Amino acid sequence: MSILAAVDDDEQTDVVQRGYELAQAFGEELVVLNVQPETKSIEDAEQVAENAIKLALDEPENVTAAGALGDPAPRILNEAEERNASYIVLGPRKQTPIGKALMGSVSQLVLLNADCTVAFVASE
Numbered sequence: 001m002s003i004l005a006a007v008d009d010d011e012q013t014d015v016v017q018r019g020y021e022l023a024q025a026f027g028e029e030l031v032v033l034n035v036q037p038e039t040k041s042i043e044d045a046e047q048v049a050e051n052a053i054k055l056a057l058d059e060p061e062n063v064t065a066a067g068a069l070g071d072p073a074p075r076i077l078n079e080a081e082e083r084n085a086s087y088i089v090l091g092p093r094k095q096t097p098i099g100k101a102l103m104g105s106v107s108q109l110v111l112l113n114a115d116c117t118v119a120f121v122a123s124e
Contacts (some may be wrong), residue, residue: 001026001028001029001032001084001085001086002023002029002031002083002084002085002086003019003023003026003029003030003031003085003086003087003089004019004026004033004076004079004080004083004085004087004088004089005018005019005020005030005031005032005033005050005088006029006033006034006035006072006088006089006110007032007033007034007049007052007091008034008054008091009034009048009052010028010051010055011016011055012052012091012111013052013055013056014056014091014121014122015052015089015090015091015121016030016032016053016055016057017056018050018075018089018121019032019072019087019089020056020057020060020079022064022087022089022119023047023062023063023118026086028062029062029063029064029083030060030062030063030064030067031064031079031083031085032052032053032063032064032065032067032068033047033048033049033066033067033068033075033076033079033115034048034049034065034066034067034068035067035068035071035072035076036048036067036068036069037069037070037073037110038069038070040069041069042068042069043067044067044069045066045068045069045071046065046066046067047067048067049065049067050065051118052065053065057097058110060089065090066079071111072104072106073082073105073106073109073110073113074077074109076088076097076106076110077109077110077113077114080114080115081115081118085116086116086117086120087106087116087117087118087119088089088114088116088117088119089119090106090107090108090110090117090118090119090120090121090122092107092120106118120124
């Protein structure tokens with residue numbers, strides 16, 4: 001089993017930190033995932049994930065960077081299923097009051113379709 005922390009960019013250190021805390025508490029691997037558009041490369045996505053790990057954690061143990069291409073919500077859900085994730089950790093984007101009521105489309109799709117617990121981390 002694993003914990004999947006999905007990051008938009010390498011500055012989402014709070015998502016990586018919370019994912020790492022869960023992974024340590026449950027003795028599981030942390031997988032930090034970044035999804036890029038089809039026009040980018042897997043290596044670009046993996047680099048974003050690796051940078052997020054380096055910025056968030058001093059000496060990470062049992063942490064893997066992963067990259068994917070395509071539509072973020074289905075890719076996050078697919079990765080969670082493939083890795084048998086017990087949690088998906090996300091950092092939803094800040095939104096207007098109306099947007100808050102509707103939630104972000106990626107966050108909402110993941111929450112409604114995940115087969116595991118989804119944890120949201122508020123940005124500081």
